[in-house]
Amino acid sequence: MTGTGALERPTSPVSRWPILLLALTCGVAVGNVYFPQAISPLVATGLRVSPDSAALVVTAVQFGYAAGIFLLVPLGDRIPPRPLIVTLLGLTGLGLLAASTASALPPLIGASALIGLATVIAPIVGPMAAGLVAEDRRGVVNGMLLSGSIGGMLLSRALGGTMGEWLGWRAPYLMAAALTVIIATLLARALPTTSPPSRQRYPALLAESLRLLRTEPDLRRSCFYQATVFAGFSAVWTNVALLLTGPAYGMGAQAVGALALVNAGTMVCTPLAGRQVDRLGPDAVNLVCMLGVIASAVVLAFGSLGGALGLAALVLGTLLLDVGMQSGMVANQVRIYALRAEVRSRLNTAYMTCAYVGGGAGSWIAARAYTYVGWLGVCTLVALLAAAALARHLQAVGSAARQLDAR
Structure with a gap:
């Protein structure tokens, strides 16, 4: 490896080992954002607060992550x-330790914001890896990194829910802190010493992300797609824990982790989606993904029935949702990485900031929708968000087709 962000492709092929190590790093970092979703009901019980108040922990991590992407990536x-x-x-390790010792909700929310702010490793790794491989392999490599992130997302929910049920809600924070320190130690030895590709001052780097968002239409389009779809994704996973532990199912927190593990198929689907992006282009894959998310909202609505039928609907619906969201992310990132190689980190900054602002907003709105309307309100929100993305996509594709005809 010979740099960061806008790395130039090396003359010799890059082996799979550095990519696999970076994928593992993404998994460890991303897991810190998602395991609080599985233990939110346990936090509510342990700190004696309402479920929608405990959901603010999840929202704080996601908004902290959005801030970290904008400020640090x-x-x-x-x-x-x-x-x-x-x-x-x-x-991140310090934030996780602080969260594990929180005695009330406000300090836990503050520690969660710090965790989100600092654990922005995956958005830094993505542009780095894009510069290490040939252009026609970026979809596959991006899919591998995303598979690592998905693995961390799924395992963190599963382990977090199980450990929280057995040992209390603080145990997952301690486990995550230990894993984070271990991976930091490995990377301190494994990553090479390199020279930065840019000499711009920090304020100029921040301003560049905003300028790119203003001047690059394909970047704005990708940001809107991911912000809306990820808002629906966050809405479901923030509230499915409340549904499963509520009267309709009466399960424990580990059930959320088990549901997440069922969706491990997304780890296989994202590299396949990357190959389809390389072959067909991002727009074709985005269209399929948006339709898949709308279909997932319909299927998830049957989860309100409870029992075996409702549980089957939750399994199938979350699988469709996860595959649609993650595959769409592969397509959108390939699109933006192709815009300008020398500013990939700043392009990814704008993109991922918009995505996680959407995710945080989706979690916040859906928590209130669940409180006042129930699970059907969450599913309706998911469908409306995906429909907005689809309408924007059809508009963009139609406009491009008219421009081609005019030529």
Whole structure:
């Protein structure tokens, strides 16, 4: 590896080992964002707060993650990867330890915001890896990294829910802190010392992300797609824990983790989606993904019935939702990485910030929808968000077709 952000492709092929190590790193980091979704009911019980108040922990992590993407990911174009990534992992570990000792909801929310702010490793790794491989392999490599992130997402929910049920809600935070420190130690030895590709000052890096969002139509389009779809994804996973532990099912927190593990098929689907993006282009894959998310909302609505039928609907619906969201992310990132190689980290900053602002907003709105309307309200929200993305997509494709005809 010879740099960060806008790395130039090396003359010799890059082996699979560095990509696999980076995929593992993405999994560990992303897991810190998602395991609080599985233990939210346990936090509510342990701290004696309402379920929608406990859901603020999930929202704080996601908004913190969005802030970290905007404030810290541009440094991927300015600072070599080893000190940047290792430092961020160290700060994440401290945040996780602080969360594990919180005695009330406000300090837990504050620690959660710090965790989200610092654990922005995956958005830094993605642009780095894109510069290490040939253009016609970026979809596959991006799919591998995303598979690592998905693995962390799924396993963190499963282990978090199970450990929280057995040992209390603080145990998952301690486990996550230990894993984060271990991976930081490995990376401190494994990542090379490199020179940064950009000499721009920090304020200029931040301003560049905003400027790119203003001047690149394909970036804005990708941001809107992912913000709406990810808002629906976050809405479901923030509230499915409340549904499964509520009167309709009466299950424990580990049931959320088990449901997440059922969706491990997404780890296989995302590399396949990457190949389809390389072959057909991002727009074709985006269309299928948006339709899949709308279909998932319909299937998930049957989860309100409870029993075996409702549980089957939740399994199938969350699988469709996860595959649609993650495959769409592969397509959108391939689109934006092709815009300008020298500013990939800043392009990814704008993209991922919009995605997680959407995710945080989706969690917040859906928590209230669940409180006042129930599970059907959450499913309706998912369908409306995906429909908005689909309408924008059809508009863009139609406009491009008219421009071609005019020529």
